[in-house]
Amino acid sequence: MKKVYGSAAEALDGLLFDGMLIAAGGFGLCGIPELLIAAIRDAGTKDLTVASNNAGVDGFGLGLLLETKQVKKMISSYVGENAEFMRQYLSGELELEFNPQGTLAERMRAGGAGIPGFYTKTGVGTVIAEGKEVKTFDGQDYILERGLVADLSIVKAWKADETGNLVFRKSARNFNPPAATCGKTCVVEVEEIVPAGSLDPDKIHLPGIYVHRLIQGEHEKRIEQRTTRKREEA
């Protein structure tokens, strides 16, 4: 089965519909599927619910879909970097469901692993626990969180082979593997697609079974906070 597509638009063809739930990889602007996000903006798909740790920044990443008001609801742990997000949220145009970061990651992992719910002590006794089942195990309270299954996963990896086996790079891995596993369909963008057999099978981070469509492209890879030290301080 052919997984490699010529462009982000081609790779998304037939997969997008209004009101869909999309899981996106990335942390801040690191390891975000920037090409697929731009293609979703161009496609104009509306009323999206997007599960992503962050919401990009104004003018980049998921911020693009906020500007065009294609997003109805975000499921995120932290949205601090985005003025347009705040404006839409405070004016009631945008819904926001805060998930603790580890709960969001585990919801994706569980969803992809066929686990419809799990108990966690994260958020017990806080607003996060409101309306959720509490169960006591060995004298400690846990809350029930649901596995998350998305209509579509959009993911960024470093390299892929033609069969969709993925390798990530440094901290750009972050939410990408769990996001990839929780989608009914998963589309991945990479910096380089190599022939099958050229990746060491022992060093594959996510096997191609999770990957349905694949594109290669140029990435801007914007830095959110450039922090450095002077050489003299070494």
Place this chain on the structure above:
Amino acid sequence: MAAETKGWDRNQMAARAAQELEDGMYVNLGIGIPTLVANYVGDKDITLQSENGMLGMGPFPYEGEEDPDLINAGKQTITELPRTAYFDSAMSFAMIRGGKIAAAILGAMEVAENGDLANWMIPGKLVKGMGGAMDLVAGVGRVIVVMDHTNKHGDSKVLKECTLPLTGKGVVDRIISNLGVLDVVEGGLRIVETAEGVTRDELRAATEATIVD
């Protein structure tokens, strides 16, 4: 700048917090004063976790060597070390929730005498989100809070009960403030030590929470 603050300054608080760390520990440091703790670990063999998916966090890169694929949980560019390992967010929080991280050192807006912690939102103000803080306080072995003892109006931030939405219930083990060190114990807080130039009475006076002897 809070030049009038009595007791320890930011760096002295960080240095005191670094004394909590023991050789061989895997530790998560929050943003702000907790980040400074890394400067005071000395010869101790400490591995820093960054919850976006890294163990063995190194210092900021030299100018020109920033890598957009290598950031910490504060989204700052950083470097790796010979011991560094990368993993995904689900595994990162599996090790946090699973109690594998020995300690987290975090900032706080309020702490209560029962160990309740509030550090993620102020109702009516901009809400940015809890990030990984709720997972950290629920999961790690020991939660150490580093904070100013009072707010800019002089009101205590060490309270009988938190007024802000909680990050975690009964999660704090130790408070290190500019005025001293307090432990959360049965019935309230116990003074472990006072900062240089601060008396126990001054520490008590700045604390709304119950102090037990």
